[in-house]
Amino acid sequence: MGEHSSYGTDRIEAMFAKNIDLLHSTKNNNQTIVKKKFRLKNIFKLTSFLLKKLHKILPSLLKDLFFCLTVIHKSPSTKFFAKTRYDELRTLIDVKTSSTVLRSLTHDSYDDVVKTFKKGCYSTVLSDISELEPIINDVINYAKPSHAGARPFFKDGKNITINNSFSAYYDLSDKDCEKITSFLNNSLDGDFNQHLSALAGYKCKLKDISYSLGIVFGENSNSEMHQDTYSSIAKGFIYLQNIDSNDAPFEYLEGSYQDAAFRSSITNKAILEGDTHSAGSTRLRNNELEIALQKFKLNSFTGPRGTFVVANTAGYHRKGAHSSSKPRISLNFEIKRKGIFSKALINLVS
Numbered sequence: 333m334g335e336h337s338s339y340g341t342d343r344i345e346a347m348f349a350k351n352i353d354l355l356h357s358t359k360n361n362n363q364t365i366v367k368k369k370f371r372l373k374n375i376f377k378l379t380s381f382l383l384k385k386l387h388k389i390l391p392s393l394l395k396d397l398f399f400c401l402t403v404i405h406k407s408p409s410t411k412f413f414a415k416t417r418y419d420e421l422r423t424l425i426d427v428k429t430s431s432t433v434l435r436s437l438t439h440d441s442y443d444d445v446v447k448t449f450k451k452g453c454y455s456t457v458l459s460d461i462s463e464l465e466p467i468i469n470d471v472i473n474y475a476k477p478s479h480a481g482a483r484p485f486f487k488d489g490k491n492i493t494i495n496n497s498f499s500a501y502y503d504l505s506d507k508d509c510e511k512i513t514s515f516l517n518n519s520l521d522g523d524f525n526q527h528l529s530a531l532a533g534y535k536c537k538l539k540d541i542s543y544s545l546g547i548v549f550g551e552n553s554n555s556e557m558h559q560d561t562y563s564s565i566a567k568g569f570i571y572l573q574n575i576d577s578n579d580a581p582f583e584y585l586e587g588s589y590q591d592a593a594f595r596s597s598i599t600n601k602a603i604l605e606g607d608t609h610s611a612g613s614t615r616l617r618n619n620e621l622e623i624a625l626q627k628f629k630l631n632s633f634t635g636p637r638g639t640f641v642v643a644n645t646a647g648y649h650r651k652g653a654h655s656s657s658k659p660r661i662s663l664n665f666e667i668k669r670k671g672i673f674s675k676a677l678i679n680l681v682s
């Protein structure tokens with residue numbers, strides 16, 4: 333089937349099979365530019381912009397002191413603090429603060445949402461996602477693909493290129509993002525926002541969020557089991573194809589985010605050994621991976637087209653093995669990250 337006779341997800345599969353360069357072409361039309369301006373305005377509110385700048389230029393010790401409880405500071409900067417319980421304690425404070433979101437739960441959903449909080453992940457199946465196909469069909473025409481952190485090498489400092497690794501992420505326009513949000517709000521169960529809040533660690537809902545279309549093939553830097561950062565954050569994925577164990581399912585170690593002692597010991601070890609290539613998103617390798625797989629239950633999210641997964645990616649996760657001939661195509665999003673003070677305040681007020 334030619335790329336023009338098929339539509340949406342099928343069209344992407346056909347383009348991939350024919351010539352993946354079609355998906356890497358560098359378009360730069362108006363819609364992308366408009367979107368960038370809009371996002372800059374939104375994301376870089378003055379204070380957060382300045383804080384990020386400050387974090388970049390400050391000496392390591394001052395970073396560790398002043399940015400301890402912020403989202404920007406993904407792991408300790410100094411070996412001095414890596415030898416202490418610094419990272420463990422702030423992780424514990426984050427888990428405790430995030431748990432205050434459970435106080436706002438309604439009675440009928442209480443047990444289910446607490447289960448979601450403890451596991452760190454939630455999934456459901458959206459029965460009909462055909463409404464999303466026009467959006468998927470259009471985005472590869474108007475957006476310019478990026479790698480969004482999925483690199484064709486492992487973040488071990490060796491930079492050895494992984495063969496046949498492909499990843500392209502297309503940011504959807506604000507208009508399309510609104511369409512997806514309203515589709516999800518109509519399709520999901522009434523208690524979904526409570527599950528989402530339990531994973532993000534503060535009272536939130538699907539609103540004003542950006543989605544990207546992810547096309548991934550083979551292995552990449554996300555194939556290694558890792559945490560994204562020390563503090564709870566929620567990321568979501570909607571599978572646009574049927575995904576079985578050969579199709580790079582999202583994999584998650586249930587409850588691992590709560591094990592502050594284990595997680596911080598791995599992070600501290602990486603810092604003390606000078607392994608800073610993963611930039612704070614610590615990887616689990618070899619023996620440590622074996623221990624984690626014994627300690628925590630591995631949940632491999634296989635499922636039909638329309639499977640919707642949200643996870644607290646402070647817990648260990650990875651892109652599962654890919655041995656199929658088709659790329660994995662999904663819609664992805666992340667809920668705005670909040671620091672410990674913001675979480676505490678939002679949860680207190682609500």
Ligand SMILES: [Fe+2]
Pocket residue numbers: 554558559560645649
């Ligand atoms: Fe990740």
